[in-house]
Amino acid sequence: MSNIITRISTLLNRVVDIVSSGSLERVRIIKEFNMVFQEAYQSGDIDRLCTVTTGPGNPDFRHELSSFYLRSAFKITIHNDSNLNDNDYYDISKYVIESAPFVRQLMALGYDTLKIVGKNTMRGIQIPLKEIANLHAYMLNNR
Amino acid sequence: MILKIKTIAVILIAVIVTGFFLVKKIKKNKLRKKVLADGDDYSTTAKNIALSMSKSKELYKSLITKVHPDRFPNDIEKQKKAEQFSAMLTEAKRNYSQLIEIKKLIETELY
Numbered sequence: 001m002s003n004i005i006t007r008i009s010t011l012l013n014r015v016v017d018i019v020s021s022g023s024l025e026r027v028r029i030i031k032e033f034n035m036v037f038q039e040a041y042q043s044g045d046i047d048r049l050c051t052v053t054t055g056p057g058n059p060d061f062r063h064e065l066s067s068f069y070l071r072s073a074f075k076i077t078i079h080n081d082s083n084l085n086d087n088d089y090y091d092i093s094k095y096v097i098e099s100a101p102f103v104r105q106l107m108a109l110g111y112d113t114l115k116i117v118g119k120n121t122m123r124g125i126q127i128p129l130k131e132i133a134n135l136h137a138y139m140l141n142n143r
Numbered sequence: 144m145i146l147k148i149k150t151i152a153v154i155l156i157a158v159i160v161t162g163f164f165l166v167k168k169i170k171k172n173k174l175r176k177k178v179l180a181d182g183d184d185y186s187t188t189a190k191n192i193a194l195s196m197s198k199s200k201e202l203y204k205s206l207i208t209k210v211h212p213d214r215f216p217n218d219i220e221k222q223k224k225a226e227q228f229s230a231m232l233t234e235a236k237r238n239y240s241q242l243i244e245i246k247k248l249i250e251t252e253l254y
Contacts, residue, residue: 029185036189045197101182108178
């Protein structure tokens with residue numbers, strides 16, 4: 001039953017992403033990430049199962065390419081989140097924000113918030129992407 | 144006559160406002176396309192993040208010991224290079240693909 005609900009919500013999320021952004025890019029990035037994370041978890045490369053979705057962002061983190069705030073967070077949910085403290089969440093986020101070109105890609109897709117949350121504990125962190133990569137500086141350097 | 148002028152003014156304002164938002168949207172789309180084309184494809188990035196989470200710590204530890212300046216007591220040039228590599232490694236600590244590239248450089252230039 002929960003499997004069917006997950007599938008329906010994934011489908012709805014995809015439809016909303018396509019309609020709101022006008023392209024398939026958001027659907028592609030989420031699909032690729034989920035596939036890679038699942039494979040890495042199943043092969044034992046990573047010890048935490050992570051899934052990526054689009055969620056509500058923080059309106060204070062808006063930038064010039066942000067989409068509607070209810071669809072502006074790149075949300076990574078950690079399923080087996082027992083024994084995770086705030087530092088662990090920050091540690092995981094550091095791997096994601098390590099690459100500035102990737103953060104800029106997320107911003108270009110309309111994301112402004114990176115959320116890392118635990119599925120069971122509901123704890124987590126949110127990071128403003130505009131503080132990691134600056135689109136203004138990028139525009140000026142690439143004229 | 145006054146009505147005509149008012150109508151023309153309203154139309155003009157509407158055209159200017161629409162034009163302003165259209166230009167803004169075109170600029171945004173241009174920037175969006177440029178940024179998206181600039182990075183790696185999503186699959187490569189996702190794989191690198193997963194590998195970084197699982198393997199970068201170990202790789203970093205093994206490489207940072209390899210570039211310790213004390214390993215080259217009689218070669219000042221290599222000591223300098225080792226210091227540079229050490230700084231590079233610290234910067235790329237959480238990026239597996241970059242660590243692999245630095246590893247290749249270390250193997251060719253120091254050993």
